Amino acid sequence: MFIDYTKITVKSGDGGNGAxxxxxxxxxxxxxxxxxxxGRGGNVYFVVDPDLNTLVDFKYTKKFKAENGQNGxxxxxxxxxxxxxxxxxxxxxLIKDAETGEVVVDLSKEGQTELILPGGQGGKxxxxxxxxxxxxxxxxxxxxxxxxxEFVLExxxxxxxxxxxxxxxxxxxxLSVVTAATPKIADYHFTTINPNLGVVKTEFGDxxxxxxxxxxxxxxxxxxxxxLRFLRHIERTRLLIHVVDVSGSENRNPVEDFxxxxxxxxxxxxxxxxxxQIIAANKIEIMQDNKLYEELEEIAKQNNIEIFKISAVxxxxxxxxxxxxxxxLKTLPKEEFIDAEERKLYTLKDDAEEFIVRKENGEYIVxxxxxxxxxxxxxxxxxxxxxxxxxxxxxxxxxxxLKKQGVKEGDTVRFVDWELEWYD
Numbered sequence: 327m328f329i330d331y332t333k334i335t336v337k338s339g340d341g342g343n344g345a346x347x348x349x350x351x352x353x354x355x356x357x358x359x360x361x362x363x364x365g366r367g368g369n370v371y372f373v374v375d376p377d378l379n380t381l382v383d384f385k386y387t388k389k390f391k392a393e394n395g396q397n398g399x400x401x402x403x404x405x406x407x408x409x410x411x412x413x414x415x416x417x418x419x420l421i422k423d424a425e426t427g428e429v430v431v432d433l434s435k436e437g438q439t440e441l442i443l444p445g446g447q448g449g450k451x452x453x454x455x456x457x458x459x460x461x462x463x464x465x466x467x468x469x470x471x472x473x474x475x476e477f478v479l480e481x482x483x484x485x486x487x488x489x490x491x492x493x494x495x496x497x498x499x500x501l502s503v504v505t506a507a508t509p510k511i512a513d514y515h516f517t518t519i520n521p522n523l524g525v526v527k528t529e530f531g532d533x534x535x536x537x538x539x540x541x542x543x544x545x546x547x548x549x550x551x552x553x554l555r556f557l558r559h560i561e562r563t564r565l566l567i568h569v570v571d572v573s574g575s576e577n578r579n580p581v582e583d584f585x586x587x588x589x590x591x592x593x594x595x596x597x598x599x600x601x602x603q604i605i606a607a608n609k610i611e612i613m614q615d616n617k618l619y620e621e622l623e624e625i626a627k628q629n630n631i632e633i634f635k636i637s638a639v640x641x642x643x644x645x646x647x648x649x650x651x652x653x654x655l656k657t658l659p660k661e662e663f664i665d666a667e668e669r670k671l672y673t674l675k676d677d678a679e680e681f682i683v684r685k686e687n688g689e690y691i692v693x694x695x696x697x698x699x700x701x702x703x704x705x706x707x708x709x710x711x712x713x714x715x716x717x718x719x720x721x722x723x724x725x726x727x728l729k730k731q732g733v734k735e736g737d738t739v740r741f742v743d744w745e746l747e748w749y750d
Contacts, residue, residue, distance in 0.1 A: 339367025367445030
């Protein structure tokens with residue numbers, strides 16, 4: 327089964343919570359705080375696996391999660407960090423942010439390993455919050471949450487030459503003749519529903535990879551049929567061999583076919599429409615009227631495109647075409663992939679940036695990642711802890727924002743699950 331497009335949900339591990347513990351020793355009435363820190367959450371990596379050639383493994387497994395960091399414990403024992411997760415994909419896989427469509431990374435090199443989502447930092451234990459005036463803090467820092475994202479995985483075949491053209495024009499036959507590939511071939515439309523790859527070896531010892539792209543039809547750039555899936559695979563080829571049926575056996579007009587395919591390429595991608603092309607005028611062994619070929623030849627001259635008369639069945643003209651393609655490839659640069667240094671990186675934001683204040687049904691609601699972490703480290707039954715809470719919301723600007731929105735003494739302010747009465 328060939329799978330070249332899928333969507334998955336990925337989450338990095340949460341950081342472990344810091345511990346609230348106190349030293350307990352014989353003959354020591356009140357030992358100091360000794361809470362250890364929480365462990366860091368596991369990272370998420372994508373890794374190129376040379377043994378994979380489809381995304382079929384993601385058909386049933388759609389969710390991936392790195393391990394959470396462990397909580398801290400007494401005696402200043404820090405929690406263990408969560409295990410990283412390595413998601414294996416085939417070479418040529420493009421990772422995109424499902425929400426924005428932005429490219430995250432292009433996995434196009436053998437052995438490539440890329441960090442995608444970092445794990446959350448572990449929270450600090452209460453031993454970090456002891457001061458000269460606060461010697462027994464009954465609070466600690468909660469672990470930072472990991473990042474959860476939905477990604478689109480697109481597999482684009484890495485081939486030097488792409489065969490394009492309408493269905494049933496002889497692309498699969500041509501591929502089977504010039505390579506060791508064995509695509510399914512029959513005399514009906516849409517025989518090829520998955521791209522096929524083959525290695526072409528010329529009589530001069532050169533070699534290159536050729537891909538038989540399933541037939542493109544009119545409207546492919548708008549997603550008609552499986553057009554968008556097919557067009558994705560052509561993007562990474564350096565040279566296009568445009569196979570056109572000039573036999574007239576199916577009442578097709580080769581000039582119209584040539585124009586329609588190129589219009590679909592242009593609609594999908596301006597870059598794709600400008601790729602170097604060679605026209606393979608196929609099925610000359612059953613050509614009924616030379617006029618069809620002559621019309622196509624004239625169009626080729628107008629567009630400065632080399633044209634070859636071939637028969638994929640009898641192999642007439644095939645060697646000449648392959649030798650010319652090999653010669654042209656030497657003049658064309660390798661496809662430029664996305665630079666890893668320029669790719670999108672997901673980072674854990676400073677939680678202090680993440681809070682919002684809003685009014686709803688007469689209540690003031692304060693929420694955000696920083697607020698959640700703050701609530702997680704405060705002990706409501708401890709006066710020192712509550713003082714720390716009040717000091718923190720003032721330092722982070724929550725106090726000022728509430729006043730800006732009109733909070734008055736006696737109003738209800740909700741912090742996550744806490745419902746407090748405001749007083750100045």
